[in-house]
Amino acid sequence: MSPVRRCSRTACGRPAVATLTYVYADSTAVLGPLATYAEPHCYDLCAEHSERLTAPRGWEVVRLSDPSAPTRPSGDDLEALANAVREAARPQDRGKEGRGGGPHAADPMEVARRGHLRVLRSPDS
Numbered sequence: 001m002s003p004v005r006r007c008s009r010t011a012c013g014r015p016a017v018a019t020l021t022y023v024y025a026d027s028t029a030v031l032g033p034l035a036t037y038a039e040p041h042c043y044d045l046c047a048e049h050s051e052r053l054t055a056p057r058g059w060e061v062v063r064l065s066d067p068s069a070p071t072r073p074s075g076d077d078l079e080a081l082a083n084a085v086r087e088a089a090r091p092q093d094r095g096k097e098g099r100g101g102g103p104h105a106a107d108p109m110e111v112a113r114r115g116h117l118r119v120l121r122s123p124d125s
Helices: 047-051 075-089 094-099
Strands: 018-023 028-033 043-045 060-063 110-114 117-120
Touching: 018 047
Parallel strands: 028 060
Antiparallel strands: 018 028, 018 043, 110 117
16 A cells, blocks of 8 residues: 555546545635645545535635645735835935935935935934
8 A cells, every 4th residue: 555645536546635524514625734644434535636626516625735835925024025125116325315415405314325225314313
């Protein structure tokens, strides 16, 4: 017997990566990480079959994430990355402008700048 569990789909010999369980009372198909051991009423699926899984009409598919799998970036992550790229693309001669009476001289609170971080003077001083 092979130590690697295989996909339960007919004629598919790929290694299983997920386990499918049906909850008939709730009309729900639950797809989660590969179970620790093979259950008689669960189905092990390979990556391709688990991605293409659809449920019968009127049923809901619940996909449980694998905590060890890499997560996809969220909208906040992508926005933060875009802001960092914009900041890095700005001209780097800002320090010269601050000393020479340029645009930064109008802001008495800003003392120095490094990338997107600013050093501000205390309002008391």
